[in-house]
Amino acid sequence: MTLWKHTISSRRGYVDGLMLWLLHSAAIISAAVVLLILLFLAVEAWPILNHIPFSHFFTDASWHPGEGMYNLAPMLSGTLYAAAGALLLAVPLGIASSLFILYYASPGIAHGYLRLVELLAGIPSVVYGFWGLTTLVPLINLVQPPGASLLAGILILTLMILPTVALTAHAALSAVPDEYIRAAVTLGMSRWGTIRGIALPAAKAGIAAGTILAAGRAIGETMAVLMVTGNVARHAHSPFDPVRTLAANIALEMPYAMSDHRAALFVSGLLLMTLVMILWGLAAWPGKNIHG
Amino acid sequence: MQSSIETAKFAILILGAAFAWHPAGNAAVQKLVLTGASTVAPLVSEIGRRFELQHPGTRIDVQSGGSSRGINDVRNGTAAIGMVSRDLKPEEKDLHAHTIAWDGIGIILHASNPVAALSQQQIMDIYTGKVSNWKTVGGKDAAITVVNKADGRSTLELFLNYLKLKNSQIKPHVIIGDNSQGIKTVAGNVNAIGYVSIGAAEYEAKHGLPIKLLPLDGIEATVNNVRNGTFPLSRPLNLITRESPSGLARKFIEFARSAEVHDLVEAHYFVPAGVR
Numbered sequence: 010m011t012l013w014k015h016t017i018s019s020r021r022g023y024v025d026g027l028m029l030w031l032l033h034s035a036a037i038i039s040a041a042v043v044l045l046i047l048l049f050l051a052v053e054a055w056p057i058l059n060h061i062p063f064s065h066f067f068t069d070a071s072w073h074p075g076e077g078m079y080n081l082a083p084m085l086s087g088t089l090y091a092a093a094g095a096l097l098l099a100v101p102l103g104i105a106s107s108l109f110i111l112y113y114a115s116p117g118i119a120h121g122y123l124r125l126v127e128l129l130a131g132i133p134s135v136v137y138g139f140w141g142l143t144t145l146v147p148l149i150n151l152v153q154p155p156g157a158s159l160l161a162g163i164l165i166l167t168l169m170i171l172p173t174v175a176l177t178a179h180a181a182l183s184a185v186p187d188e189y190i191r192a193a194v195t196l197g198m199s200r201w202g203t204i205r206g207i208a209l210p211a212a213k214a215g216i217a218a219g220t221i222l223a224a225g226r227a228i229g230e231t232m233a234v235l236m237v238t239g240n241v242a243r244h245a246h247s248p249f250d251p252v253r254t255l256a257a258n259i260a261l262e263m264p265y266a267m268s269d270h271r272a273a274l275f276v277s278g279l280l281l282m283t284l285v286m287i288l289w290g291l292a293a294w295p296g297k298n299i300h301g
Numbered sequence: 302m303q304s305s306i307e308t309a310k311f312a313i314l315i316l317g318a319a320f321a322w323h324p325a326g327n328a329a330v331q332k333l334v335l336t337g338a339s340t341v342a343p344l345v346s347e348i349g350r351r352f353e354l355q356h357p358g359t360r361i362d363v364q365s366g367g368s369s370r371g372i373n374d375v376r377n378g379t380a381a382i383g384m385v386s387r388d389l390k391p392e393e394k395d396l397h398a399h400t401i402a403w404d405g406i407g408i409i410l411h412a413s414n415p416v417a418a419l420s421q422q423q424i425m426d427i428y429t430g431k432v433s434n435w436k437t438v439g440g441k442d443a444a445i446t447v448v449n450k451a452d453g454r455s456t457l458e459l460f461l462n463y464l465k466l467k468n469s470q471i472k473p474h475v476i477i478g479d480n481s482q483g484i485k486t487v488a489g490n491v492n493a494i495g496y497v498s499i500g501a502a503e504y505e506a507k508h509g510l511p512i513k514l515l516p517l518d519g520i521e522a523t524v525n526n527v528r529n530g531t532f533p534l535s536r537p538l539n540l541i542t543r544e545s546p547s548g549l550a551r552k553f554i555e556f557a558r559s560a561e562v563h564d565l566v567e568a569h570y571f572v573p574a575g576v577r
Contacts, residue, residue, distance in 0.1 A: 073469045075452050142482070147489040155446035155474040156490060240451070240476035251474060261478045265339055265453035267366070 050279045057272035066276060072242035072253075074262070074270040081277055083242045087252030088284065090159055090245055091234065092227035095166035100220055102167070103174025104209075110175075111182050112204060123179070130172035138233030141165045146237055153249040157239035160248040165233050170223035177222060181215025182208055221292040225285060231256040255281040333549050336364045337371020337384030340404065340455035341538045344569045345384055348401075348557050351565070355556075359549065372396070375543050381550045383541040386455060397546070398539040401557045402571035405499040405527030405535035406456050409484065411491040412511035416440040419515055425464045427494060430472035435492060448486055448495030449473035456480075460496050463534050480570055481505075488512050498570035499527055499535075527572045538571060 061079065069080040106126060110119045141161055150156025185208050193203040209216075231254075239251025240261060253261075255277045263274055335345055342365035349361030364380075371383030372393060389398050408424060410416060416439055419427070426432040427445055436442045449471055450457035461468060475493070477483040480501040487493045488510045499514065499522055506512050514522040517533050526532040546554050556562065563573040 071469060073452065073467075075468050078469070142485055143489055146486075150446075150490050150492075154444050154490070154492060157475045157486065235478065236482065239474060241473055242476075251476075253476070261451040261476070262453050264478075265455070267339065267453070270453060 047279075047282065050275055050282060054272050054275035054279055057269050057276060061269075066273075066280075072258075074266070074273050077269070079273045079276075080242075081255070081258075081280060083244050084253050084255045084258050084277060085280065085284075086244050087159070087238070087242075088228055088254040088256070088281070090252060091162045091166055091238065091254055092224055094159070094163035094248070095170055095227045096220065096224055098163065098167040099171045099174050099223060103171050103219075103223075104178050104216065106171070106175040107178035107182055108204060108208075110179055112200060112208075126172045126175050129168070130176060134169060134230060134233040137165050137169055138236035141233060141237035149249070155239060155251065157237055157251055158249045159238060159245045159252045162234050162238035162252065162254070163248070165237055166227045166230060169230060169233065170227050173223040173226060174216075174219050177219025178212070178216045181212035181219065184215065185211040218292070221288060224288055228254075228281070228284060228288070229256055231260045235260055255284070330358055330360050331549050332360045332362060333382065333553055334362045334364070334374075334380045335382045335384055335540070336366055336374045336380040337541075338368040338386035338455075338538070339365040340386040341384035341401075341540075344402065344538070344565060344571065345540075345557070347565050347569075348562050349553075351562065352553055352556050356552070361553065371541065375541055378543070381542070382546075382554070385539045385541050387536050387539075389539070389541070396541045396543060398537075398541050399546075399554045399558065400537040400539050400574045401554075402538045402566045402569075402574055403527045403530075403535055404455065404459065404538055404571050405522070405524070405532050406459055406496050407499040407502050407514040407522035407534065408494065408496050408517065409487050409502050409512045409514055410494055411487055412506075412513050413491050414440060414513070417515075418519075421464065421518070425466065428464065428471050428473075429466065443492045446474045446490050446493040447472065448475045448477060448483060448493050450483070450496070451476055451478050454478075456496065456498060459534065459536060484510060484512060496534075499532075500524055500567060500570040500572055524572050528574070537574075 057079075066079050066081045069078040071078050072080050072083065106122070110123055110126075114122060141164075145161050145164060146156040146158075148156070149158060149161055189207050189211060190203060193207045198206065234254050235257040238253065238257065240253040240257055241251040242253045242258070243250070245252045258277050259274050259281075262270070266274055333349075335342075335349070342363055346361075346363040349363055352361055353359055363384075365384075368383075368385040368387060371380070371385050374380035375383035375396060383396075385398070386404065389396060408419065414435070416435060419438060423432065423438050427438070428447055428449070430447075432438060433445055434442065435445055449468075450460070452468060457468065461471075475486055477486055477495070480497040483495045483497045484502060484505045487495045488505075502512060502514050502522075503524055506514065516522060520526055520532050522532060522534075527535045530537075540554050540557060542550060542554070558574055560573075566573045
């Protein structure tokens with residue numbers, strides 16, 4: 010009997026050890042992939058970084074890699090304008106959608122609306138881009154030529170990140186304990202008072218996380234943006250000006266880029282990665298305060 | 302337990318298959334190295350792949366690096382065949398050029414645009430921003446949307462060569478990547494002007510997209526005029542050799558010029574060389 014027991018426990022110990030080892034290696038591999046990508050970007054960018062000072066990427070006259078000019082600043086501003094604009098529209102709309110689903114719509118409508126938002130999340134980005142290029146851009150062109158503009162990019166991105174914001178906000182608001190809501194109702198609070206005073210503050214962390222997720226997608230989105238923003242590498246002075254984002258810059262020029270031009274595109278990849286890492290850093294910051 | 306045995310069996314099967322896959326009889330692989338123009342390289346690698354399938358035991362190694370690299374590598378014997386996306390210069394006439402295809406680009410406008418022709422000077426003025434309204438060149442009173450190509454594209458290079466401009470002198474409103482994006486941009490904007498491969502534009506115009514190709518210097522922008530060399534915005538895509546080709550190189554060049562690869566040439570929006 011004792012022998013039997015001993016065998017089992019040692020076997021269990023063995024399995025645990027194996028699992029621990031497997032999980033450790035899985036974790037190390039996932040972390041290593043990120044570091045390897047960074048390393049890869051740095052190695053590919055090195056041929057240009059070692060003979061052109063880094064400041065040139067912000068002080069050159071323009072982005073004309075064929076003529077040795079590598080100013081990435083217009084692309085950085087284009088990326089930030091497009092992502093910020095899209096967040097400005099998508100976050101209020103997304104939160105409003107989730108509030109509508111949870112607190113205002115009848116169960117039937119709420120269910121249908123939720124499915125619709127989920128469908129919106131599943132549409133491939135190229136489809137959005139194609140629709141933008143053939144419908145949205147000509148429409149904006151009627152107002153203010155050339156149509157392919159920052160505004161078109163913002164609108165397409167809004168459509169794309171709206172479901173992310175709405176679905177994460179919906180999940181966060183659904184997770185607010187029922188007792189909170191019931192207590193508010195017994196206190197005689199109005200529906201809007203309950204939402205503003207109880208539900209939203211309690212779901213703050215989840216909504217913030219969803220916003221960061223959406224921001225990440227807005228910054229990294231490539232094909233749809235590439236098709237509608239006009240891709241002129243100049244700082245935009247109005248929403249009707251064309252812009253080029255960092256991601257679009259890579260997709261647009263990588264297929265035919267060689268030597269320094271190619272390396273400069275990897276520098277724009279590094280910059281994009283840095284931007285996303287800064288965003289993640291910012292996301293971790295308020296998160297700590299909320300939990301602490 | 303049962304399932305892990307199944308998994309192990311499956312893994313053994315996969316491993317066995319992997320070993321069985323080992324290519325047999327590559328003892329005498331004949332290798333052909335081609336280097337040169339990045340415009341030609343993607344097409345030639347696809348031709349190479351088809352050639353390898355039809356001639357087992359051969360390997361076609363294609364590397365890009367610009368037309369001048371193609372010339373150099375053929376001169377010093379690093380590559381058997383060079384790829385050059387232009388006519389040979391007088392000082393290069395010691396080499397043998399074999400045209401496999403033609404690359405031609407046409408200026409496109411929206412079909413509703415009343416402008417029927419533009420001179421080289423007018424195109425230059427529009428692209429440098431000196432002319433910004435269609436009225437100036439005989440059209441209606443509307444702002445021109447200038448569509449340019451992204452840096453590094455061969456169409457951009459050919460276009461700039463034709464206008465004798467640098468890319469930084471061009472004042473674009475929209476920058477596009479591939480031909481289809483350019484065609485859709487112009488089709489969706491009645492005041493746009495763009496330039497794309499003639500093969501692609503002709504195809505889309507025939508299939509009902511509202512675009513039109515402008516003639517240049519009085520010559521219609523058609524695939525035929527590109528093929529017979531009269532259209533000004535066109536260039537030959539050449540394979541070059543040091544001597545008159547023989548053996549595998551000759552076989553490959555003949556294959557690349559044959560009707561068997563016309564579908565590949567057209568898929569790259571080039572015009573098959575054909576008989577002149």
